[in-house]
Amino acid sequence: MEMRKSARSDERYSTLGIGAEHLEDLNQKETDALFDEAMVVGVNLLDFYMPAPDVRDRVGHAIAGRRDQIKIQGHLGAMWQNEQYKRTRNLDEVKRSFEDLLTRLKTDYIDIGMIHYVDTEPDFQKVMDGGTWDYATELKKSGVIKRLGFSSHDPVIAKKMAELPEMEVCMFSINPAYDMENADITDIDRMIEGKDFDLETAQISPKRLDFYAYCDAHNIDITVMKAFGGGTLLDSSRSPFGQGMNIYQCMKYALDKPAVLSVILGFESVSELKEALRYDAVPDAEKDYSEILTLRDFSVTGRCMYCGHCQPCPVAIDVATVNKFLDLAEAHDSVPETVAGHYQALAHHASECIECGSCERNCPFGVKVRERMKRAQAIFGE
Numbered sequence: 001m002e003m004r005k006s007a008r009s010d011e012r013y014s015t016l017g018i019g020a021e022h023l024e025d026l027n028q029k030e031t032d033a034l035f036d037e038a039m040v041v042g043v044n045l046l047d048f049y050m051p052a053p054d055v056r057d058r059v060g061h062a063i064a065g066r067r068d069q070i071k072i073q074g075h076l077g078a079m080w081q082n083e084q085y086k087r088t089r090n091l092d093e094v095k096r097s098f099e100d101l102l103t104r105l106k107t108d109y110i111d112i113g114m115i116h117y118v119d120t121e122p123d124f125q126k127v128m129d130g131g132t133w134d135y136a137t138e139l140k141k142s143g144v145i146k147r148l149g150f151s152s153h154d155p156v157i158a159k160k161m162a163e164l165p166e167m168e169v170c171m172f173s174i175n176p177a178y179d180m181e182n183a184d185i186t187d188i189d190r191m192i193e194g195k196d197f198d199l200e201t202a203q204i205s206p207k208r209l210d211f212y213a214y215c216d217a218h219n220i221d222i223t224v225m226k227a228f229g230g231g232t233l234l235d236s237s238r239s240p241f242g243q244g245m246n247i248y249q250c251m252k253y254a255l256d257k258p259a260v261l262s263v264i265l266g267f268e269s270v271s272e273l274k275e276a277l278r279y280d281a282v283p284d285a286e287k288d289y290s291e292i293l294t295l296r297d298f299s300v301t302g303r304c305m306y307c308g309h310c311q312p313c314p315v316a317i318d319v320a321t322v323n324k325f326l327d328l329a330e331a332h333d334s335v336p337e338t339v340a341g342h343y344q345a346l347a348h349h350a351s352e353c354i355e356c357g358s359c360e361r362n363c364p365f366g367v368k369v370r371e372r373m374k375r376a377q378a379i380f381g382e
């Protein structure tokens with residue numbers, strides 16, 4: 001397992017980290033097996049925003065007795081309410097959820113305390129003025145948090161967070177689609193025809209490039225989320241490039257960015273983890289992502305990444321999952337039986353949507369959820 005040194009210290013991090021997003025689908029035995037497989041080859045980073053108590057308990061069990069072998073990015077501002085994830089800036093809720101994280105992980109410290117998901121100026125102000133920032137810095141002073149960080153999808157707000165003197169780590173969404181979303185794609189054509197085009201300066205959105213450069217220059221370590229664009233980039237029928245990438249191309253793309261320490265991936269099984277762990281062994285040709293730059297239509301705005309940031313929904317619709325089933329259904333001429341069966345098994349369906357718009361306000365990718373709920377109802381009949 002390739003390790004990278006932090007820009008701030010001699011600490012070394014595995015270039016592949018475990019994300020929490022699929023851990024809720026694994027039982028204790030599967031969770032233990034996943035951590036066994038990862039840790040034995042040197043994976044030493046876990047990003048853990050997941051507030052569900054049973055997932056926290058299972059991970060606590062999986063790392064028991066080897067806490068010192070894994071660095072935890074634990075989030076401040078993700079909580080569990082009414083059986084759902086909720087982002088919060090309420091100080092009491094932030095504290096309760098963080099203390100619960102420590103208890104359930106059976107630890108008294110968190111390696112990187114991440115202020116969770118700050119994407120807008122008003123939210124930045126809430127973090128700074130509403131107590132979250134003071135709480136995080138107190139935890140840092142007392143040693144409960146070893147390093148301070150934050151997660152964001154927005155390069156302008158992320159830079160603002162990174163400029164806070166105490167900041168050391170940023171979890172940021174990086175993949176070629178996001179990087180090019182705002183770029184002048186005619187430049188890409190010109191560069192692709194050259195033999196040694198400069199990806200860093202010619203292809204990336206200037207705001208994102210500016211953010212990466214800032215992190216590089218100021219020793220902010222970046223850990224990467226959304227390297228596969230929520231799976232969209234892996235699927236030719238959904239990729240904004242019109243052609244799917246393989247996981248190694250996506251991983252390499254992210255690891256090639258300035259200041260990047262590690263790519264965080266979620267795994268539904270040990271076999272998925274093993275596939276990602278092959279990264280160091282696969283030939284360079286398999287990781288070469290330059291071919292993707294020859295294609296057109298780069299916008300990902302409006303595409304669901306299944307990230308779950310839109311929760312909570314007042315009628316408890318699992319928006320990410322409904323969106324995923326809708327995408328699967330729409331990718332076929334007729335709805336596959338398995339997809340229909342999975343959709344029917346959901347506790348709440350798109351037909352229950354009251355069109356409150358809360359999900360759309362929370363969505364960082366501009367997904368028109370209400371419109372999609374209507375489409376899902378029409379396709380699935382409920």
Ligand code: SF4
Nearest residue numbers: 304305307308310363
């Ligand atoms: S609707 Fe938006 S916030 Fe919700 S899962 Fe999709 S991309 Fe994420």
Ligand code: SF4
Nearest residue numbers: 313353354356357359
């Ligand atoms: S618009 Fe519909 S799906 Fe979105 S939060 Fe409101 S009720 Fe839930």
